[in-house]
Amino acid sequence: MSDARTHLTDLALSLGFDVAGWADAAPVPADLGRYQSWLDSGRQGGMDYLTRQLPRRADLSSSLAGVGSVLVLGAAHSFPEQPVPARGVRLGRVARYAWTPDYHTQLEPLLERLKTEAESLGVRARGYVDHGPILERSLAGRAFPGWQGKSGMLLSTSLGAFVTLAVLLTDLPAPELPASHPDRCGRCTRCISACPTDAIGPDRLIDARVCLSALTIEHRGPLPWHLRPAVGEWLLGCDVCSEVCPWSLHAGPLATLFQPDPELAHPDLRRFFGVSEREFLRSFGHTAFARPRRKGMARNAATVVGNDPQRRGRDVLTLASRDPAWEVREAAAWAWGRWHDTTELERLSRDPQPEVVQAAQRALEELL
Template identity: 40%
Template structure:
């Protein structure tokens, strides 16, 4: 027999599972080993330029320091290993995009995930509980809670791995005041496999379930705000936004599947036309990519990334498009274009940028010419 609190927790979990989530409970207090590991990671500055990960560490590692009533976490996982919709016709579609960005973020979260969370919060209240929800980017250690709930284990790629869904999961949590027992720890099932470590082009994976964001392709293409150092370019390869290398090679990665009937990834997000980021006016860019991760990053940063992909081809056929980057209003884009131009044989374009009014652009053009 369950007591009233245990019964309420079971009911809430069952309602979440009925909506298509994987759901499991974890205590709100993280194990000391997790806390120590995160503090050491921050002390080693492995978070790169993501300063938010080093702020409010006490809240991230101990939510009860802010929400004293919290006792447990209902971890919810939704798969996002969507099938590849294939590229639309036309355009320059040579940049790769991480699968999680194949959908419009606000549309996916606000229309597909958040309504379920709102209803689950109402159910929690009717059951006599208090709760608060977070999705993906809240100040919590989502993957650690997923492991603490027994949903999987932290793999060598630093991802939460589920034995059926792999690591392609969008995570959300409900903090509640229900008392729950800690779930049995899921066994570590990576064994001797090192595919993710061997596949990572930049050596960002440290082998202990953590990564060095200073080397991570996803960090550079989605989080870094400024010029991407040329010495990083080769490792980025054709990745335009995000990176799935360590997930694609993982033996636990399942076949592509659909989640929530009627929702499909968008071809224009999975295989974007790189010329959009160098030719579209800002208002047209914002309109076409509204509510997507591309809009969140902004046109200049997407143009920066596109130029790196084009430059990495070493193909002079892309010089006309790179030339447009050399004339872009953004100094960030022009500075990046100087390196891309030199890489595809366009020294003259870089030489013209030596007279640019922005010191950043002049300096990068000079460096690119000297390096070549």
């Protein structure tokens, strides 16, 4: 069976993964306990499905009967900075993982190739790219040199923090594993100090209720009013904790499997307005922008423009003020308030949606 593991590991690396290693499929009680504590404290925010999936995360045989060991795979997405395309309203920042077409669609064929190869060796297998009920970071910390940093991210001395994970569950028996990698965070607290919303807890767990990545991607409806200034330039996701990590800085730009697209790294904000959801998906259905959907990206765009100290993107706010989604108009009201534009606020205070009226009135009151 060790020959099968070696063969699958070599194949994974030849397919373009930057790192691959094996872990015992049995969960680590301490890791499960920390995850349960995180759920119990409500820090998953509105992602209620995480609570429902806990029993399956605790027992991987629910995903593959007879599972014994897991091939954990990592692909770097620490891209170099991308040029800003000409024309358009190119404001805001996008997390690096989203600079390339949806990583799920890029990695799933590779997992299917590994699954087919495993089955040719008489090994039952099933692959997941973070959409399955699996504690990937816990497995990765045991499968190859890495550890869970103070930011909650998996850190590697060679890859830094910009690593996309995937797993191949197999019915191979549990492997003999080396000692876990030592924690290399030391006394460094750069990620904690740099977090725009103090989302990183002392237990190395993230509060999704205030984390900008969760807010700009997973959160539905208006963003919390008091956190909107902290969104700053972040149009989708947030890389601050990963960017300031010394191990990310040490690794430098490193990405062999994924290729960045400047149009995704610096999208034209106007493309999120004046189109239907179907039209939006025709343009962005193959990207991470599809997760918050059109109105989520439009809401984020209005917030980013409102945070722009140079007050660019007026055309975007005008579009947002007339958007069919009330959540976007509500965000526009907040943004006009940041720009001290009482004329637009007075107009939005007569909007047919109560939430938009409330936002406009609140913005006006804050200007007094």
